[in-house]
Amino acid sequence: MAVLSPTTIDLRGYAAAIGLELSETEIEELRGLIEPTMDLYRALDTFDDEILSPQYPRGPASVPPAEQNPHNGWSFRIRAEGAGSGLLGGRSVALKDNICFVGAPVLNGAAAALEYLPESDATVATRVLAHGATITGKAVCEYMCASGGSHTSASGPVRNPHDPAHMAGGSSSGCAVLVASGAVDMAIGTDQGGSIRVPASFCGIVGMKPTHGLVPYTGIIGIDPTLDHAGPMTRSVTDNALLLQALAGPDGLDPRQNAPRTGDYLSDIEVGVAGLRIGIVQEGFGLTISDPVVDESVRAAAAILGKLGAAVEDVSIPIHAAGALVWVPITAEGAIRTLFQTHGLSTLQRGFYPVDLLDHLARWRESANDWPVNVTAVALTALHMNEKYNGRYYARAQNLLRKVAAAYDEMLSVYDVLVMPTTPMTAPPLPPADADAATTVRLASEPLTNTGVFDATGHPALSVPCGFSGALPIGLMMIGRHYDEPTLYRAARALEKQLAPDMRPASRQ
Structure with a gap:
């Protein structure tokens, strides 16, 4: 231009x-x-702009018919076969629909009128193909990835395969459904407030939010660079570690990656928990919105780890209750700046800038009248705080974050793993199409109560199934030291082997 x-x-x-x-x-x-x-x-403009050209061929993208998409998990079907052999050889993978993959539109939960046709592949897409996987499509996500419920996507609600009348969780809603129902072996989700872990909890799968910066976010629509995470969603702990092994490490393009360290996530996965110290964080239980069955299930699962040789104790981190004071201002004001003021491209950082994505995000204002009420409420809150207080409370939240992170670090200097419910409740029923605004916002925010703070602190956090309440799964969240994902996988695998629940939806049994 x-x-x-x-x-x-x-x-x-x-x-x-x-x-x-x-x-x-x-x-x-x-x-x-x-x-x-x-x-x-x-x-x-006399110089050619850089793009990350696709390294593997792929077929055309298509919208699957309803009968082939019973839970509304697919956004688009597209097939790209990778290297043929490797770490992920023979595995099928879905990409969340905020991840760029040339040939498939990116909707980011919005209507087709706002679809974006990327010119570059995200690093995570290239990596799974290089490790032998086959990408089979894009998974529905919530509108602007701004909901912990699965009721805000413009394509309609995403339904839980364990009970289609209930939510799948968000915002990586389609990823969780496709993995849980067996439509794919693995999926790559993103997480700024719990968007991998919440749907993993609600759908009974394994979801890892890695250490901030461990997995490159290049080529993915973000919310705030200090919160953006991408990570694996799978049916088993071992598969989760396998996918993280393929995804982790610097790509030299993502400024979020501050000298990240990668590990071997598979070698010690069967070692067990003998000798580990595990702290049950009391502040994650007994909330006003907590389901006692969820609390009891998580505590019972932690007790199993104790019987396997871990030292399991209750611990108190009072500042956990202040997590929302940190996470909400950073998310709200960061999202407004990123999506609507800098159009998805944070300044003052070196890295790869997809110019076509910038042009696309500049159009989001055109759709304001179509936003779900939870997005509108966040946007107006952030605009008010920016206008009246000039970013003061974003700055204060980032400063308080240092104290919050230090409290977790101090506890993790004594304990190897911290435990609490991923979500205080099981998957709520989907609201009716004419639900009032308060219900829509509540269902978008309540599931994130325990998860959001760890996006801000950057600690790795893993949701693993630990039981059921009726037909609905319960998720246990494990939090570890920065870059200590291997220990989380050790503990999760030990629990998985003992519980051995059949977490498949009834439709797959």
Whole structure:
């Protein structure tokens, strides 16, 4: 596109926006001073822009018919076969629909009118193909990835395969459904507040939010760079570790990756828990929204780890209750800046900038009248706080985060793993289409109560199934030291072997 020089009217408006008073003479003088800079901008367009070209061929994308998409988990079907052999040879993988994959539109939970056709593949997509997997499609996600429930996608509610009248959890809702129902072996989700772990809990699968920066986020629509995580969703702990092994490590393009360390996530997975110290975080239980059956199931599962040789004790981290004070301002104000002010591209960082994605996100304002009420409420809250307080409370939340993270680090200097319910409840019923605004917002936010703070602190957190309440799964969350995913996998695998629940939905039994 051609770079246009600012007109007199443009400059007058820009000056007024920052409280700058200029005479007509001064405006004309500034136009002349600015023009050489415009020539530099125009010169940029003489260079080809960088894209991450696909390394593996793929077929055309299509929307599956309803009879082939019973839980509304698929956004698009597309098939790309990888290297043929390798760590993930023979495995099928779905990508959350905020992950760029050339040939398949990106909806990010929105209507087809806002679909984006990416020019580059996300690093995580290239990596699973390089390790021999086959990508078989894109999974539905919640609108702007802004809900812990599965009731906000423009394509309709995503239904829990254990009970289709109930939620699948969000925002990686389709990923969880496709994995739980057996439609794919594995999926790659994203998590800024619990969006991998909540649907994993509700659908009875394993979901890992890795240490912040361990998995590159390049080519994925984000919310706030300090919160953005991508990670594996699978039916078993071993498969989860296998997929993380393929995904982890720097790509040299993602500024979120601050000298990340990768590990061997499989070698010690069968070692067991003897000698580990496990702390049951009291503040994650007994909340006003907690289901006692969930609390009891998580405590019973932790007791099993004690019988296997771990030292299991109750611990108290009082500041856990203040997690929302940190996570909410960072998420709300960060999302507004990222999605609507910088159009998905955080400044002041080196890395790969997908310019086509920037152009696409600049269009999101056009759809404001179609936003679900939970997105509208977050947007207006953040705009108000930015307008009235100039980012003061985003800054205060980031500063308080240092104290919150230090409290977890201190406890993790004594304990190897911390445990609490992933979600305080099992999957709630899906609301009716005409649900009131308060219900829509409540169902989007309540599932994130225990999970959100660990996106802010960056600690690895793993949801693993630990039982059922009726037909609905219960998830136990394990939190570990930064980059100590191997210990979480050890503990989760030990629990998985003992419980050995058949976590498959009735439709697959």
